[in-house]
Amino acid sequence: MSDPRSSVIDRVDDAIYAVEKFIVSAFTVVMTVAVFFDVVHRIFVSPQSRFAALWQAAGVSEGTAATLGMVTLLLVALLIVYGAVRERSLSRQRKARERGEDIAARTPLASLGVAAGIVAALAIGIKLFVTLMPNGLVWSQTLGLSLMLWIGLMGASMAAKQRRHLALEIGKKIWPQAWQKYVRVVAGVLVAALCGFLGWLAWTLIVSEFHDYDPVYRTGMFTGLPLPKFVVFSILPYGFIMIVVRYLRGNIAAGDVSELDHILKTSETQS
């Protein structure tokens, strides 16, 4: 039997919230991977890498320095990965002991073998990456910032649902309990008025960006990233409208919902 307190609006809101959770998680993964791989490409792989530069500074020719730089990188990577593999093995053994089981940890030599395999796989992966994308991901931070805007505004919408927006506590403490309901309504109206206004402004901005967009002349797009600005900025009105809806739902309908809760709880106790 469905929960009588869960209205259609609540269910729709929960569904939107689930989609928002998926999007912010996916976007965080994408922007992390993009920026991380750009760093990997630049630092460890390109001919001008730091390790190669160190060898060059020691008087080695450019070509040899690049090779020696790669070898140095592989050795450093091997050392780090070995440490990680060994600790992983010991950690699993410790946890097994805590559960009362007894498993043998990998020997140092076996750990070194596993580490060498991982480093080899990483080296091949990086080589493939460089071959396929010789210029790296120079657009990664632009993409990251665009996704960041989406994460931020969706986060703001989610924070509205969870009542996690920062507020001065004073407002909740100075009013008598009986007035709290009305104070929340006023706060909800204020949020709705401001965010509604901002939502409208954001919509006019998107319309303007849409008119500016021209893929042929590359206007209305980000520098170095063929992504229309109006698409990225479309999160702004969405975010504001969701904040309006969630604050109105939470604050203005709060009186009714709490009344309903009270009635339900009373009837449950009586039955």
Add this chain to the structure above:
Amino acid sequence: MIIVLLALLGSALVGAPLFVIMGATTIALFIAFGGSQYEHLHGFQTLVVSMTDLTTKNVFLAIPFFIAAGAVMTEGGIAGRLIRLAKAVVGWLPGGLAVSTVGSAMIFAAISGSSPVTLIAVGTIMFPALVQAGYRENFALGLVTSAGSLGILIPPSVPMIIYALAVSGVLDSPVDVGDLFLGGVGPGLLMGGLLALWSVWQGIRMPETRIPFSWAELRDAVREGIWALLLPGIILGGIYSGFFTATEAAAVALVYSIVATVWIYGDLKLSQIPSLFVESAVLIGSIILIIVFSFSLNGFLVEAEAADWVLAQIDRMDLSPAGFFLVLNFFLIIIGALMDPISAILIFAPLLAPVAAELGIDPVHLGVVFIVNMEIGYLTPPVATNLFVAAAVFRKSFGQVAKSVLPSLGFMVAGLIIVMYVPTVTVGLVNVLHDRPFYVAFPWDGKPQVAAEEEEDAAPAAGGVMSLQEMMRAAKQNAEGSEVEASVKPADAQPRVMSLQEMMKAAKAQAESESAGEDEAASDDAGEETP
């Protein structure tokens, strides 16, 4: 002004979110003082444009990465490992258990980025352990409650990134996040050192609380805890060795924290990571609108020359930089007691930074002092987040917790005074990094420290012929003007290459703006109204 105050007061009194208070205040200021542009609703488009501007501020990207990395490491249960490591390293000292509480709380807070979370994670283990070892309950309570607040000084620190973002638009040159991170190390160690000394003093009277030193335990503790301990090292080492910028360091930190907790330690499953990302997104969502409105508000303050007004008041009060700093700190402690650090930084730092710079106070120094004040605010009612959390977690009365932190507060205020008037503690390491003298005297006479090289670097007077080198420099400044990024940029970074046409255009724009500035000054001198 009455409208502004009403907007501020009204919104605050009904418990509206802080972004509404800031938004309402900004709009009220624009209407009251912004001129004819704001007579039409479309004039407020600037509020939305400042949100789209976030997509041009690379350093902003560091915030979600650091928050997510902190969440992953915290959830991964690094607290126990750090405590074991701290015990193995300093446990043999008098008061060793208390000193290790300070050390582990500092490192944990730096990694997690949250003072209350540190209090819960480290405090719940160390408070009973300290009491059991024979320390006074109030000492143990005060120590665990205050030690976690040091984390916002130790890199990576989100409040420092926020400070850099907030003040860079109002100062002549942007504040470097890398410099701020490094600037926080000295004061962080000083504050931690003072708390550790206090712990040693307590421990001298209780020799039985010492933990015998063991090389085997140290080896095991290092092997187990090194992967958690490496995170701040990777971030700082990466930035200062020139391997990556602050933003990139944040992305590397996030990837590293996932590898460490999921693959190496096996504390988390990969399927748990998305929920931590969601949690981070909500946290970012709760501050993003405040950040955006603070940018709009800052823009207004710059246009209204609010800093000049404050400076005029200081002149009128005949305040020296030392006096100004003292007054400023009283003000910040009160603000820290009333607001959370990020909101306080966003609202007040842009107003105070230009004034301090004019008085010869380094923006990095001001930033660190600002954050030390906010740290003290964590322990000062009525907001006093840490006191409330401690009272709830350890099931003690608020009064007892408040009383227990008084000695720590005393040490922190003493540390603050040292940090305030001995700028070397803050900027010494930064100076060494930039090949400048380590020692810096406090600007007692208030002379702005204008470096000769800056004067040499200044663009030629408007109308003068610029060399290609000057054009390139001007164009570079123009292109990077809106970005705050670690100055220790990788030597092999790949910035966008500008065409000569773009460089000339940028140089021309700069020359024109300077020319316009001179015209404005001339018309002001002549008593004409500037359009």
